[in-house]
Amino acid sequence: LYEVPYNDDPAARQAWKGYRKQLNSLLAQGRNGDAVGLFMMFVGMPADQVEGMRGRPMWPALEAVAPTLAYDAAAMGEDASVPIEQAARVTVPALIMDGSASPPFMYSAAVALAGAMPHGKHLTLEGQTHDVSVEALAPVLVDFFTSNEDMG
Numbered sequence: 141l142y143e144v145p146y147n148d149d150p151a152a153r154q155a156w157k158g159y160r161k162q163l164n165s166l167l168a169q170g171r172n173g174d175a176v177g178l179f180m181m182f183v184g185m186p187a188d189q190v191e192g193m194r195g196r197p198m199w200p201a202l203e204a205v206a207p208t209l210a211y212d213a214a215a216m217g218e219d220a221s222v223p224i225e226q227a228a229r230v231t232v233p234a235l236i237m238d239g240s241a242s243p244p245f246m247y248s249a250a251v252a253l254a255g256a257m258p259h260g261k262h263l264t265l266e267g268q269t270h271d272v273s274v275e276a277l278a279p280v281l282v283d284f285f286t287s288n289e290d291m292g
Contacts, residue, residue: 142237142277143270146222146249155182156220160213172206173199179209222249227256233288234260237280239268246270 147153159182166175176199177190193199217223236254238246247264254260261284265276 141234141250141253142272143239143242143246144222144236144249144253145216145246146220146253147245148221148248148252149245152245153219153221156216157218160218163209163213167207167210172203175206175209176202222252222256224252224256227253227260228258230257230260232259233284235263235280235284236260237263237265237277239270239272240264240266241269 147156159178163175163178166172166178173194177187177194180190180193181187193202234254234257236250236257238250240247250264251262254262263280265272265280268276
């Protein structure tokens with residue numbers, strides 16, 4: 141896993157609850173474009189950039205997949221906190237990574253999740269952000285999978 145977006149900070153957990161409530165309301169009203177905009181702003185895109193995207197050719201495609209945002213939100217749980225109890229039941233080898241140039245909560249979530257898994261391992265990729273480069277990620281994955289060939 142690379143940069144799981146869980147966040148145990150109390151303020152972030154409250155913000156997540158508000159986001160989910162607003163997202164569900166917009167989707168129930170069929171306001172898919174507003175749901176996409178809400179998501180983009182929730183993850184840090186400035187409102188003026190979201191408005192600029194509404195006129196782009198890809199916007200209708202984003203609106204079409206907007207209902208999937210509800211699935212993503214449901215997968216993250218009620219408050220997007222690290223799912224320690226569920227992670228403890230993952231018994232296969234797992235590599236949980238983050239980038240050193242990403243927000244600190246990504247590191248904290250990765251460490252907590254890896255620590256909860258019986259065979260979890262944490263790794264920080266130096267100099268990487270959420271937009272990890274394939275050159276940095278590929279060798280780590282090759283090493284992990286070849287060293288765990290007897291996983292399955």
